[in-house]
Amino acid sequence: MHDISAETRPAAAQSYLTTHDAVAGLHRRDLLSTLKLLALQGVRQPLHSARHSLRLGQQLGKVLLGDTPFAIDPHDSRFQDPSWRLNPFYRRSLQAYLAWQSQLGAWVDGSNLEEGDRSRARFILSVLTDALAPSNTLLNPLVVKEVFNTGGMNLLNGLQHLYDDWLNNDGMPSQVSKHAFEVGRNLACTPGNVVFRNELLELIQYKPMSEKQYPRPLLIVPPQINKFYIFDLSPDKSFIQYALKNGLQVFAISWRNPDARHREWGLSTYVQAIEEASDACRAITGSKEVNLVGACAGGLTVAALQGHLQAKRQLRKVASCTYLVSLLDAQMDSPASLLVDEQTLESAKRRSYQRGVLDGRDMSRVFAWMRPNDLVWNYWINNYLLGKQPPAFDILYWNNDNTRLPAALHGDLLDIFKYNPLNHAGGLEVCGTPVDLHKVNVDSFTVAGINDHITPWPAVYRSMQLLGGQAQFVLSNSGHIQSILNPPGNPKATYFEGGTQSADPQAWQAQANRHAGSWWPQWLSWIQQRSGEAQATSTQLGNAQYPPMEEAPGTYVHVR
Template identity: 40%
Template sequence: MTEKTEDKGGTGQEFPGFDPKSVEAYMVRDPHALAMNVARALENLGKAASEWLKPRESGEIVDSAADPMTDLVKTLSKVTEYWISDPKRTLEAQTLLFSSYMGIWMRSLSRFSGQPVELAPEMLPNDKRFADPDWVKNPFFAFLKQVYLVTASWAEKLVSDAEGLDEHTRHKAAFYVKQITSALSPVNFALTNPEVYRETIATSGANLVAGMKMLAEDIAAGGGELRLRHTDATKFAIGHNLALTPGKVIAQSDICEILQYEPSTETVLKRPLMIVPPWINKFYILDLNPQKSFIKWCVDRGHTVFVISWVNPDERHARKDWESYMREGIDFALTTIEKATGEKQVNAVGYCVGGTLLAATLAYHAKQKNRRIASATFLTTQVDFTHAGDLKVFVDEEQIAAIEKQMDAAGFLEGSKMATAFNMLRASELIWPYVVNNYLRGQEPPPFDLLYWNSDSTRMAAANHAYYLRNCYLSNNLSKGEMKLGGKLVSLKDIKIPVYNLATREDHIAPPKSVFLGSSLFGGPVDFVLTGSGHIAGVVNPPDKQKYQYWTGGKVKGDFEDWFAKAEESKGSWWPHWHQWIEAKDDAQVPARKPGGSALNAIADAPGTYVLARI
């Protein structure tokens, strides 16, 4: 069977074209060397297990009921209960799966006999996990792939067809099933991944030795928890090849440092720019390097840029709540900016949860007749959490209560917990490819600044995080006008200043539908802008890269889909469009300002000290 038979089904999937010589790459050539390396790999795996057990035996780590696995079992048991409670439904589910398996078996036999077979569309997914040619050419791996895809599809159908589930439970069940099927993909195991299998044979198992050594190192680095490496962290250092825009720390509070950047133009816009980044990650995503830096780009366009750099909290910050972050963060920054520049009004930018805090602060300011912020830009910010995406899977009364209990004991939520949750949202991109490449293939990931930043996790102060989860994700109080700050209810309708509201089309954290819905809640003029790509790449998109596109349109009303259908598309970055929007509000210029002005002395060079704390 060495001649390629014409594929009359048009799929290019027939086995008569299978060359038996291709299995030579799967034949063991040096059994002794392979056996020795497997033994070494198992020894390294034992070290990994020891690193995992050590802190648990000493009591440093106590695995709690807040673990997602507990909720997974409870949620999926409700789906299982539906299907097994009626024998007829049980039989239907089993028959559906069995008939699918029989279809795969019959198609496989037909191919071996040389008959043309056309696969169903679901058997030919555009899935880069199965990019290796042997997922098609090799009968064993082709059969395995089809069985996996059919089983995964069947499991998802069980959730979608189960009756009597409330919306939240169905959402959680669908999410957890996707996590399970992603984890059980044949791509993730050495003997069922053709690429790993061939590499194991070619290196006599040396790849597994290196991979298990890396696994032990990553568990040790995580203090007993797996800290999955996404990049070569040794190639990066904050202040050396990351966060390089020149500036000074000109003020400091318990929860933040205020950075002001050196001007690069002779004159600057009279109205300063204040950036409120999320505290869930560090601010230097906006200043990765000079080519990608939104901060540097703004400085070069004549903005006097101030940035809040949040502290990486520990037990001392346990009682720092949402209001503390408002007063000791945003209000502290506004006071600092006025001292440094003499200006009483600023343009404010809030990113992600930093934008949510900014919106709540603006609503509170409106109650106080405080007009220190003249315009607000929100980047991938949710103020209404009705359509908040898969993060809502982790938020219900039971799970929040468990997280609060955990935080009360420590005074904070470990950054690794949030990092794991975010990675689970994109497990097929941020978890399993790295498991395969790192631990099965034994390959060090290449240096990548964005993934270094992504791994530079921060803790969450207990009171602040609990307030955020309950008031935003659980009760959606900000959108309802039921959030209480300073003893008063605040309403987004009271925010009358101009708003530039940016969403990203592929955002898995702040879905564009959610951002769009929130746009209608502000009381003043809103320019809603949609950009290509996701939560990070859509925002950090320098104009000279000529990547992606953005959409602008009319008033924010009706459904997001209707708005998008009528929106005007423009190529490239949204940055120049935003800058024009800012200048249209006030383009008055003044001589360039030095950090701190005459009133404040520099405490440290940018990027400051708070950003350097690692966990």
């Protein structure tokens, strides 16, 4: 999805895109229409354009005389080299670039465009100005130094990397070394077995890691747009191992990577598959109830499952549900759904039905353009200008292990973004039953990320308020992935919790308590209270009805 280094900083000003845009996609027609609008605006407001051109000329004159009117953002890694401040040439070139960027922004802000058009214009211009930054050229002082240090070999290596990415990575700079990791060797290595398989998923049961265990099982439901092992990277980051070592019986779903043959798999298909997996968990453990954990789109799916069970009067099968950065209320605060309108949604549906799937690489490109400096131009400089290999980073490897969405599920998600059906009783129907989340009186634990630009935390907070039962909300100081992958021991980790429930997310945050450290221990205490009385550990995996099959991480995770 995106670089973890970017997630520990405040969201950049250009982060206008959300998960709505990623699922709907960015298309050349929308971008070109915004550029055309900007060109026409320059003609319609000639005095306004001339005034900003004059101001830019005045600022450039001052810059040439040695003035430095613009401060360098201390969080902007592009310009951290001292040459940008100390060398007269680089200082002037950077200040000229910042002046141009500033005046373009001021020109848009002062125009008479409608607010929606202004938001789109800001996004397009931020993409263009980021692309034309002086750091992205051969004159970057880091590149110049590397040319002298390597005798120009960095440029030859960069051309080789560029050619390889053009052939094998859809022309995007590679974010990670793909040879450093292998699923089952140094990722997703927690011992366990596949104990159930259907056409959509494999259910993995993990071997216990504690002397006593709680009888009620925990079922982890990952998003359909990613592979499950984000919950099981290295042992120190593994959410699964953390739960196992603290006495929980852990099961995880590994989704099959669909292809065009599976275009008719929709939300109801996935809900039915999870219900089968949940029944298998209960049968294997002998528990009447299961604790659910749903992440991102997986959280949306388990919410739909509970609505379905409630309509069938079978909600007693679920003891609790944990929602990790999950959107149930699809209404986004500005500037959400920046480039998404009805025509865009219908066009996206048609394309995915024609192809049978929405390719995960298409979504990855949109996610990358949410933070282009961190996820595009950073690797452009590293891979092509400096001629270096991309880093060996396990989270980025997972992030680039792309999957696909079947066309029917893609269409269902687009309809949810368009109509926001979970916001009212009966607005969504799954498996032939209407869903009313207010009647889902299951205790819930919701986690959001304060820097999350994919599922913004106010929308996640409103999603929590749609649920019945006792609800607990935690706001982590991280972004989308780090809000989940947040093990104890991180000295920079903090979170908010305990505020009085309010319709206004900001009012809740103002009253909430801020704690240092990870939210995992607080969640652990919460889930243990809903997992029954600890008892002697059983080392047996599966049972006669669900015998152990392949060892974890199974076979579906390897499907490309």
